[in-house]
Amino acid sequence: MEIKKESKFLRLFRRYAVLAFACVLCVVIALVVSISVKKGGEAPVSTQAVKFSLPMENAVVVKDFADDHLQFNESLNRWEIHLSVDLTSENENVFSAAKGVVTSVESNSLDGYIVEISHDDGFVSVYSSLNENVDVKAGDKVEAGQKIGKASTTASNESKTGSHLHFTLLKDGVEVDPNNYIDLQNK
Ligand SMILES: [Zn+2]
Known part of the structure; x- marks a missing residue:
């Protein structure tokens, strides 16, 4: 037991x-x-330390970013990778997408007037196809949303798109999809 x-x-x-x-x-x-x-x-x-804002007011995306397929370029009559976003808006004003420093203001016939701005965390934003009346110069400090110029038809490589901003965002020297940082589609 x-x-x-x-x-x-x-x-x-x-x-x-x-x-x-x-x-x-x-x-x-x-x-x-x-x-x-x-x-x-x-x-x-x-x-996500950099605070981004829209580079245009009430922007319409006329050609989106794509690194995985070719898009037809009517102006150059060829298929190509488009590592930028083409935007238009009613007033055509272009704003800095984040706080930073203007690193260059240049122009060439293919890209028109180009403003390049450096931001924190290795981000660089590039604004092409601007008109000649650029509001900033190299060395200027800019705030997010500060007007830097106006969209135009100065870029001959995208002239058939009409007046627009060709907006490129780079992170550590590599083009990234701006849609991942800025709500461009939902104005
Ligand atoms: Zn473009």
Whole structure:
């Protein structure tokens, strides 16, 4: 009778020991998962220090960014990769997409008047096909939303698009999709 009782107790003890071990294991797994989820969630916050705003008011996207397929360029009569976004708006005003410093103001027949602005975190924004009356010069500090010029037809490589801003965003020297940082589609 004594032995039977003891073995029953031992069996119970073993069962609960297994349960307790399983509980501890669950807690450890939950902790590891929550820590890794937290790490993943924090990453975009640290790279999103630059506050972007729209480069045009009530902009209409006439040609979107695409790095995975060719788009037809009517002006040059050829298919090409378009690593920028072409925008138009009623008043054609062009604004700096973020706080930064104007690094260059140039012009050539293919791209028209071009303003390049450097921002924090390795971001650079480039505004092409501007008209000749650019509001900024190299070295100027600009705020997000500050007017820098007006969209135009000065870029001969996209003249058939009509008056527009050819907007390019680079991160660490590589063109990135502006749609990932600025809500261009939803005005
Ligand atoms: Zn373009």
